[in-house]
Amino acid sequence: MGCDNKGIYIDIVSDCTTAKTGGIEVVGWGFYRSDLSPVYHATIKNLVTSMTIAATKSGFYIKGVKKSLNSKHSIVTSEDRPDKYVHSFMLQGFEVSAAAVANMDKLEDIVVVYERKHKPSGGDGVFVIRGLTHGLYKTSDSKEENAADAARMIELTSPGGEEEEYSEFIYLQTDVATTRAALNAMMTPTT
Numbered sequence: 001m002g003c004d005n006k007g008i009y010i011d012i013v014s015d016c017t018t019a020k021t022g023g024i025e026v027v028g029w030g031f032y033r034s035d036l037s038p039v040y041h042a043t044i045k046n047l048v049t050s051m052t053i054a055a056t057k058s059g060f061y062i063k064g065v066k067k068s069l070n071s072k073h074s075i076v077t078s079e080d081r082p083d084k085y086v087h088s089f090m091l092q093g094f095e096v097s098a099a100a101v102a103n104m105d106k107l108e109d110i111v112v113v114y115e116r117k118h119k120p121s122g123g124d125g126v127f128v129i130r131g132l133t134h135g136l137y138k139t140s141d142s143k144e145e146n147a148a149d150a151a152r153m154i155e156l157t158s159p160g161g162e163e164e165e166y167s168e169f170i171y172l173q174t175d176v177a178t179t180r181a182a183l184n185a186m187m188t189p190t191t
Contacts, residue, residue, distance in 0.1 A: 020118035024069055028062040028114040029183045033135040036111055046166035048129060050173055058189040062112065068092040071114060071130055073167045084163030087130040093152035109135035110156055113171055113183060123176040129169035134162035
């Protein structure tokens, strides 16, 4: 149990009306955590209503194919501390140029935003943020030349002892189109 066990107190309805198709889209957005300034909803603390990126900084796209991008969370329980969540984001790297290899070698303290394939009306729950508070760091990075088409398998995970307060942070600026446009706008450095 966390420090504040008071929830939002809405019904939990898991039936045919709320069942969805799983999966995430094949393009995500990556940022260095220190470059982002999120604004949270006044009462729903895991809802981010806007984000800005530091001047002269930009994010980067994480592009995949089919199911080469994936994400998950896992709870970390404790008898004497609040429950926390480990965030993870997995990707497969196909690039082999020196610059691409060096770029993937240096992934650390990253925040990833991805878009779910399921898009409820209004857009709440479409864009998920992983690593917002403490960043994601490589916990697995392997490549086997004669397996999986020589794809580099990378998993980025919350650092031990610095897990996230919520299983998911949701990003929503008005609607899906506005949120996607805001993310894409952070891909170009500001001057």
